[in-house]
Amino acid sequence: MKKDIFFSSLAINILVFTGFSVHAEIYKCKGADGEINFTSTPCGKKQTGIKRPEKKTEELNKDGTKKSKKQVIADRLKKEKEYLDANKRQREEEKEKKDKLEKHKNKIKKKCEQAKRDLAGVQRSKQVFVKDKKGKKRALNDAQRKAAELDAQRRISYWCRK
Numbered sequence: 001m002k003k004d005i006f007f008s009s010l011a012i013n014i015l016v017f018t019g020f021s022v023h024a025e026i027y028k029c030k031g032a033d034g035e036i037n038f039t040s041t042p043c044g045k046k047q048t049g050i051k052r053p054e055k056k057t058e059e060l061n062k063d064g065t066k067k068s069k070k071q072v073i074a075d076r077l078k079k080e081k082e083y084l085d086a087n088k089r090q091r092e093e094e095k096e097k098k099d100k101l102e103k104h105k106n107k108i109k110k111k112c113e114q115a116k117r118d119l120a121g122v123q124r125s126k127q128v129f130v131k132d133k134k135g136k137k138r139a140l141n142d143a144q145r146k147a148a149e150l151d152a153q154r155r156i157s158y159w160c161r162k
Contacts, residue, residue: 112160119152 029043030036059067059075067075122128128145129137140148 108159112156115152115155115159119149119156122149122152 025040027039027042028036029039059072061067061071122145128140128148130140130148132138
C-alpha cells in the first residue's frame with residue numbers, strides 16, 4: 001500500500017512539473033532601413049526588440065588604407081598615454097586645491113588663536129601697551145582699552161566661526 005501511494009504521488013509530481021514547461025519564441029524581422037531585429041513578438045507588430053550589434057569597423061589611415069597591427073597598437077598606446085597624463089594632471093590639480101585649502105584653514109586657525117590671546121591679554125592686564133607708528137610703546141586709557149577689547153572680541157567672532 002505504501003508503494004502504491006509513493007508511485008502515485010511520484011506520477012502526479014512528474015505530470016505537474018512537466019506540464020509547466022517554459023516556451024519563448026524569437027522572431028527575426030527586417031526593418032524598413034534594412035536592419036535585422038530579433039523580437040519576442042511576430043514581425044509587423046510595433047514592439048521593438050534586441051538589435052544585432054554592429055560589426056567592428058576596421059581602423060583606417062588618413063589615405064583610406066587599412067592600418068597595420070603595429071599602427072593600431074601604437075595608436076592605442078598613444079591614447080593610453082594621453083589618458084594617463086590627463087589623470088596625472090587631474091590628481092596634481094586636486095592636490096594643489098587640497099594644499100591651498102589646508103593653508104587657508106591654517107591661516108584662519110592662527111588668526112583665531114591670535115585674537116583669543118589678544119582678548120585674554122587685554123582682560124587680564126592692569127595696563128595695556130601698544131606700539132605706535134614709530135615703534136614706541138604707549139599705554140592705553142580706559143576708553144581705548146575697552147575699544148581694544150571689543151576689537152579682539154570682533155576678531156574672535158570673525159576668525160573663530162565654524
